[in-house]
Amino acid sequence: MTDPESSATNMGGSPPSDAGAGPAAAHLILYVDGACSGNPGPCGSAAILKTDDGTTLLEKARAFGPGTNNEAEYQAVILGLELAAELRPRRLTIRSDSELMVRQLAGEYKVKAKHLMPLVQKVRQLLRPFESVEIEHVPRGKNAEADKLARKAVEKARAVDAALPPEARKKPHTKTFKLK
Numbered sequence: 001m002t003d004p005e006s007s008a009t010n011m012g013g014s015p016p017s018d019a020g021a022g023p024a025a026a027h028l029i030l031y032v033d034g035a036c037s038g039n040p041g042p043c044g045s046a047a048i049l050k051t052d053d054g055t056t057l058l059e060k061a062r063a064f065g066p067g068t069n070n071e072a073e074y075q076a077v078i079l080g081l082e083l084a085a086e087l088r089p090r091r092l093t094i095r096s097d098s099e100l101m102v103r104q105l106a107g108e109y110k111v112k113a114k115h116l117m118p119l120v121q122k123v124r125q126l127l128r129p130f131e132s133v134e135i136e137h138v139p140r141g142k143n144a145e146a147d148k149l150a151r152k153a154v155e156k157a158r159a160v161d162a163a164l165p166p167e168a169r170k171k172p173h174t175k176t177f178k179l180k
Helices: 069-087 099-105 114-127 140-163
Strands: 006-010 027-036 041-050 056-067 091-096 132-137 173-177
Touching (some): 027 140, 041 069, 041 140, 056 140, 069 091, 069 114, 069 140, 099 114
Antiparallel strands (some): 027 041, 041 056, 056 173
8 A cells, every 4th residue: 555645564564455355353553653752751541442433442542761762652552452362363464653663563663762772673473373464554643642642641741750759750651541
């Protein structure tokens, strides 16, 4: 699929295909987004799991930090894959507005930042149980729900960060919460 607003790549490296698509329950769509206040700074990641018809099945956000925006994007995919594993779809489509992360996971770009390597390895490990996974770069407007959840998580992370003494702010901290 190539159109100016989105691009898709099968995580196995081959072009996406709808051939042999099973029932709707066998396929889920995962919207992910990460955000950061400062770079590095307090971060938030969010994931929303939907059916093909747009029904939201699960959503989750995580506040953490300090970290970079790229770390937040990868943390969002990790969070989403953990959610998807609960429902065990055969096929999964991941949608993100982070072109860099999408192209890195698709193998089109190398991951040069060493601090991202453990996150990339974790993503690859979490992808294994799925029969088929595609990843799509979508415009920010088509990822608005995940963006909103990620920004809420950043606000939570900023509140936690502000409550810490200055010497503790440099140490990473994580807090997971339900938004609904």
